[in-house]
Amino acid sequence: MRRGFPGLAGCIIHAGQPPHPEYTNAHEQSSRRVAVVTQLSGEQPRASWGARSLSVFVAAYNEVDNLAPTVNTIQRALDGAIADYEIIVVDDGSTDGTRQVADALATADARVRVIHYTTNRGLGYGWLRAIEAATKQSFVFVPGDNTWPHPSLRDIFSSIGRAEVITSYTTNPEIRVPARRVLSDVYTTGLNMLFGLKLEYYHGLTIYPIEFLRSNAITTYGFASMAEALLRAIHHGLSVVAVPCAIEERATGHSKAVSLRSLRSVVGTIGRLFIDLRLRGRRGPHATLALFGSGRHAAPIVPTASPVSAPSPSQTPGS
C-alpha cells in the first residue's frame, strides 16, 4: 500500500513555497523554479515513513583530507535536527590514506560505520551497498569531498517531512570553473528536455524513503546514479521538495566525475532511462511522451522486506 503524502503525490515544489491550493494542476505555469506541480491539494505533509531517522552514505574515493571534515560537518548539521542517524562511509579502493581516516572516524563514534573495497567499484556500486547496509528509514548521499557546507546540510536535513523526497540545487554555480559549469548546464538542460522536467539540478543532495530505494534499485555503478534515483522517484509519483543551497569547491584533491569513462557511463545510463521511463513507462508526471500509455498517475510504492541485491551485469555499464 502506498504510504506518505497523498495530497502531494506527483509534485515537485520549490522549498519556501508552502503547499497551497492555488498550485493545484499548475504545471502550465511552471517556471524554472517550480518544476512540476500536478496535484497539490493544500494538505500539510505528514512524515509517515519515519522521516526522522536517517542513514547518510558518504562516498570517499581518495578523499584523505576531505573525509573527516565532511563527516564532522554532517554531524554538526544532524545534531539537533535528526536524533536517530548513522553515517556509512564507503571507501572505494582509495590509495591515499582515506581508509585509515575512515577507520579512525568509526572508532571515535559508533554512529559512523565503514565499508571498504580494495578495488574501485564506482559511485553507484557504493550507493547500492550502502542502501543494503542502511538501518534507518530514510537515506541520503553526501559526497566525501566536503563541498556541502553546514548551513546547506542543515537546511536540507531540517526539510525532512515536507515531502516524500527532499532534493536540493546549487545557488552559486559560479564557484565552479567555466568549463565545468557549461558541462553541468548541458547535463541539466539535456535531462530536462529528455524527461520533460524543469529541475534546477539533478545531482543535489536528496533524501529518499529507504523503502523506495530498495524497491527501485538504480542500474548504474557510474556517476548518473544520483540522477537515476531522482528520475525514478519523480516517475514513481513521489512528492519532491527542492531546497536551494550554496556549495563550495573542494579544497583538496580532484574531481573524478569528468573522464571519458564516466561520460560513457552517464550517456549509457541516460539512454536506458529514457527508454525505460519515457518510452516504456506508463506513469509519472513527466510521461508526456509516453508512447504506450496515458501517463500522469502515480504508481504505488511497494515496500520490500529484504535489501536489494546487486544489479546483474547486464544492468550495469561496468563503471
Ligand SMILES: Nc1nc2c(ncn2[C@@H]2O[C@H](COP(=O)(O)OP(=O)(O)O)[C@@H](O)[C@H]2O)c(=O)[nH]1
Ligand atoms: N564510492 C565511490 N565514490 C566516488 C568515486 N568517484 C568519486 N567518488 C566520490 O563521489 C563524490 C563526488 O565525486 P567528485 O569526483 O568530487 O565529483 P564532482 O563533485 O561531480 O566533481 C566524492 O566524494 C568522491 O570521493 C568512486 O569511484 N566510488
Ligand SMILES: [Mg+2]
Ligand atoms: Mg565534488
